Amino acid sequence: MKPQLIGGEWVTSPTTAPNINPSDTTDVIAEFAQADASQASDAVAAASDAFAAWSRGSIQRRSEILDAVGSELVARAPELGRLLAREEGKTLPEGVGEATRAGQVFKFFAGEALRISGESQRSVRPGVDVSVTREPLGVVALITPWNFPLAIPAWKAAAALACGNTVVLKPAELTPACAWALADIIQRAGAPAGVFNLVSGPGSVVGAALVEDARVGGVSFTGSTTTGARVGQACMARNARVQLEMGGKNPLVVLDDADLDLAVECAVNGAFYSTGQRCTASSRLIVTEAIHDRFVAALAERLRALVVGHALEDGVHIGPVVDQRQLDIDRAYIEIGEREGARLLTGGDLVSRPTAGHFLSPALFVDVDNSMRIAREEIFGPVAAVIRVRNFDEALAVANDTPYGLSAGICTGSLKHATAFRQEARAGMVMVNLPTAGVDPHVPFGGQKASSYGPREQGRYAAEFYTTVKTAYAFAG
Ligand code: NAD
Numbered sequence: 001m002k003p004q005l006i007g008g009e010w011v012t013s014p015t016t017a018p019n020i021n022p023s024d025t026t027d028v029i030a031e032f033a034q035a036d037a038s039q040a041s042d043a044v045a046a047a048s049d050a051f052a053a054w055s056r057g058s059i060q061r062r063s064e065i066l067d068a069v070g071s072e073l074v075a076r077a078p079e080l081g082r083l084l085a086r087e088e089g090k091t092l093p094e095g096v097g098e099a100t101r102a103g104q105v106f107k108f109f110a111g112e113a114l115r116i117s118g119e120s121q122r123s124v125r126p127g128v129d130v131s132v133t134r135e136p137l138g139v140v141a142l143i144t145p146w147n148f149p150l151a152i153p154a155w156k157a158a159a160a161l162a163c164g165n166t167v168v169l170k171p172a173e174l175t176p177a178c179a180w181a182l183a184d185i186i187q188r189a190g191a192p193a194g195v196f197n198l199v200s201g202p203g204s205v206v207g208a209a210l211v212e213d214a215r216v217g218g219v220s221f222t223g224s225t226t227t228g229a230r231v232g233q234a235c236m237a238r239n240a241r242v243q244l245e246m247g248g249k250n251p252l253v254v255l256d257d258a259d260l261d262l263a264v265e266c267a268v269n270g271a272f273y274s275t276g277q278r279c280t281a282s283s284r285l286i287v288t289e290a291i292h293d294r295f296v297a298a299l300a301e302r303l304r305a306l307v308v309g310h311a312l313e314d315g316v317h318i319g320p321v322v323d324q325r326q327l328d329i330d331r332a333y334i335e336i337g338e339r340e341g342a343r344l345l346t347g348g349d350l351v352s353r354p355t356a357g358h359f360l361s362p363a364l365f366v367d368v369d370n371s372m373r374i375a376r377e378e379i380f381g382p383v384a385a386v387i388r389v390r391n392f393d394e395a396l397a398v399a400n401d402t403p404y405g406l407s408a409g410i411c412t413g414s415l416k417h418a419t420a421f422r423q424e425a426r427a428g429m430v431m432v433n434l435p436t437a438g439v440d441p442h443v444p445f446g447g448q449k450a451s452s453y454g455p456r457e458q459g460r461y462a463a464e465f466y467t468t469v470k471t472a473y474a475f476a477g
Helices: 037-056 059-075 077-088 092-112 151-162 176-188 203-212 225-237 260-276 289-305 324-340 392-400 415-424 459-466
Strands: 004-006 009-011 015-020 028-034 119-122 128-136 139-143 166-170 196-198 216-222 241-245 251-254 284-288 343-346 363-366 383-389 407-411 429-432 467-475
Touching: 004 037, 004 176, 028 077, 028 176, 037 128, 037 139, 037 166, 037 196, 037 203, 059 077, 059 092, 059 151, 059 176, 077 092, 077 176, 092 151, 092 459, 139 151, 139 203, 151 166, 151 176, 151 216, 151 459, 166 176, 166 203, 176 196, 203 216, 203 225, 216 225, 216 459, 225 241, 251 260, 251 392, 260 289, 260 383, 260 407, 284 289, 284 392, 289 343, 289 363, 289 383, 324 343, 324 363, 324 383, 383 392, 392 415, 407 415, 415 429, 459 467
Parallel strands: 139 166, 139 216, 166 196, 216 241, 251 284, 251 407, 284 383, 363 383, 407 429
Antiparallel strands: 004 009, 004 196, 015 028, 119 128, 128 467, 343 363
């Protein structure tokens, strides 16, 4: 049984839950202790106790601990990537890539720990000096989803710790193993007791307890828009700082002058890799008339050639859907799309493999209208909708006609249209001739509208969330 990490101790809980491999539901990775509200409270108490020493301690030591975490993550990326692929269902190369990225993120923030800066100014009053310094929030709760089970905990924890906060991490129920491995690494890298705590368990119990705890100064949440709204309201009710990263319905625009092969690759990668289970997935493919039929034919051919199967098998392009519940949602949306009058050109079938996994072939809808539910609601599976438009202006209008605003992409050879799209797309991230998914670790990540709330994550912008500024005045006499 894998325990919680509270105050530097590995602590068991009265109940456990199995962590099941979505590629083979007979494969139980481990039993994970399930915290309750009182263990969540213990973790917050431990983080509170550790805060003064951590926040005032040596930033050199802080940096070294983060660097050591990063080094171990990178060194163990093949093994951790395998664990990730086994518990979440990403393919092995995707899992190894994510584990490597988690390590790189820690190394970036090892540097940032030394660079937290302020400013010194003269006052408008003679003889008075003014300084503006960045201070940590205190205890921060990190609540994370299952689809990036290592990278998201890593990019939140590394930034929080670099800024001098202490942390309680509550990972998604479906993917506790990567979070557990991260906690073990942080602990062994020398983080003092209570600086980093891990409590696994149900969101409605453990997550809610953290969000409502008055000792928690900030909550960084990534997950669904519905849960995010609840977390946001609870934080605002008690004036806690909150950062919400939520869903997406990201457009990839393909214009007549696009490089066809490049556009197809952007669509395959953006919409279907990681089984479409990415907040940045290109679930709407908005295609102008002259290239539409060629694009759709080439994309459908590529999709039919993709191998769906066990995430750890060589040659598999698309792993399983994460669990039965998500598979039911994906299939329900496929039915909804057909009922709404869209045409399912390929995929959307259950795939039988030697192991009992949740395998679904990549589904491509054509003849989609942007008002249909499959074009408006986040599905979070290997399902994409092609929307035919007349020209760039209509493509841009359709791209922006969504409640979400995380990522937006365009494939075009026209500098004019690429520039206009970059300027006019209502999204936090814009991709030109690149998939909507796939971002760098050292620059801001986040969206607009229903996709995000609060400051950006990652890069040096992360400090906007994990610190608060203090303005100090001094009169030397
Ligand atoms: P989810 O909202 O179901 O769960 C997210 C986390 O919130 C989990 O740890 C869960 O246990 C916890 N939680 C649930 N109820 C809670 C409550 N009442 N109080 C506090 N915490 C609670 O999301 P999910 O299914 O794990 O993840 C998929 C979603 O995440 C998708 O919508 C996806 O778009 C989104 N996502 C967004 C980003 C981004 O950066 N914008 C990145 C990855 C995933």
